[in-house]
Amino acid sequence: MLELRKVNKTFNPGTVNEKKALTDIDLSVADGDFITIIGSNGAGKSTLFNATSGAFLPDSGRIYLDGRDITYEPDYKRAKYIGRLFQDPKTGTAPSMTVEENLTLAAGGGRWLSLPRRAEREALRERVASLGLGLEDRMNTPVGLLSGGQRQAVTLLMATINPPKVLLLDEHTAALDPSAAEKILEVTEKTVREQGLTCLMITHNMRSALSVGSRTVMMRDGSIIFDAQGAGRDGLTVDDLLRRFREASGETLDNDRMLLS
Amino acid sequence: MTLSDIINVIRSVTELGLISSLTVLALYLSYSMLNVCDLSTDGCFTLGAAVGAVVALSGHPYLSIIAAMAAGVASGFVTAFLQTRMGINSLLAGIIVNTGLYSVNIAVMGGASLLNMNKTVTVFTKVKALFDHTFLDGWHKVAVALIAVAAVIVFLSVFLKTRLGLAIRATGDNSDMVRYSSINPVFTTTVGLCVANAFTALSGCLLAQYQKLSDINMGQGMVTVALASLLIGGTLFRRCSVKVRAIGAVIGAIIFRAVYALALNLQMPAYMLKLVSAGIVAAAISAPYLRKHIPQTMKKYFPGKENGDVRA
């Protein structure tokens, strides 16, 4: 269970560029929740993820994971149980290293000076094959030579190769062409389902915001303005979402990457 | 030139190429893998020479190698500490350590700026004794350098495949990815620089024992010479495995020495070495940039060509 308690973050405080990016965020994520997050540009969605993963410290507030206070834990330690994917497929992989080398590093385990054993390499290959993208034949290709979609699939596998307690997806299909985006979303849902992951996914696609996952959260100006799950979410349409946003904020939802259908 | 003259030139090119290739291999690790341009290289090279000379002079030729490498590790650790824990830019961290090492090196040599090892037992004289009056007579220096280089290459090609080695490579490639794999890049950078500087110091130690002289200015410009060699090797073995590229670095060092020897033969004064290496480094590093920008500039001044109009 992930809990954010009164988390605040202001960028460049005391300057003309001061920006309150998160205001008193309270969010409880139950184990097995799959939350989709939508909101306008600059609403603080990515900032929420950055605070959770430890890219920076919040100004105030606490973050708990399974009851443990992780607010001050450095990002690389949190990475053990918080997986992350970004919009840019380049973010999560080392381009000049091969698919296998990237996955070996992500899989961790073993001692520092241990060489990957044959069984481990076989296991990695099988995991890659389970993506269903034919990448198992390209284990020795540098990741930088893969397409954006393939690269994002590898990143997804890296983030989930040891099932994380929380998986954070920040518009991870936004930079891909429609068919690759669909494929990656499919693989994502399958992985989350099979591993029973707790997952938060920022999306610009209003339709997937409702069709994917079990709960939808809407953000605006650093706050959560709408949170629907269970019966309150069933039967919601994209139009309902846009109306809710207007009602809560007095303006229309505006995101430069937004897809309405 | 007689045949034996030519063989002598080839032999000394090989000897010097192999010894300096250890520094090239150090940069292969720090510059190509970790993506850190370690400007403490010059000072660390001399540190290896000084420590190695002092220990050899005290009668421990084999220990001198280990001592020099340990000194290199310490120097690399300080550079890494400054850049990862004290927020000092990596170039500046190298320059700071390099400056500090000048004093350290003189102190190591007991206040002298030169140490003579004319009558000292070194690893070279040890092996020479073994080779005398055999068909290998005269090749002991090549043998010592070759053993050192082979050991470093074998070490590197295994090391870079271990989990730690992969993490070091990834640190230079995409340090965020290392963090997402729950590895602290501070750790990988530190280990990488310690190992690299051990090789640099080994290189300095062997050169001093080779020329029977440790001199406070021995390392000067070494980083540029080694970078030039690394880049020469890099162009020959571009898309190859980690191991092959390491061998490429050594070949680059030998080619560099060969070209230098040739230039000396054509009456180029010895003091031109550093200008030549500076030129090579500048040219090699700017090449990708120029390849991209020259066509654009050409278009600006010869716009006709853009439309396929070649008559103009």
Ligand SMILES: Nc1ncnc2c1ncn2[C@@H]1O[C@H](COP(=O)(O)OP(=O)(O)OP(=O)(O)O)[C@@H](O)[C@H]1O
């Ligand atoms: N490192 C930073 N330094 C300064 N300001 C920042 C920083 N990161 C984010 N901000 C600001 O904080 C606000 C929230 O940004 P954030 O990236 O969280 O928005 P978002 O909801 O992810 O928007 P988008 O849909 O465009 O990705 C924005 O106004 C942004 O300019």
Ligand SMILES: [Mg+2]
């Ligand atoms: Mg964002």
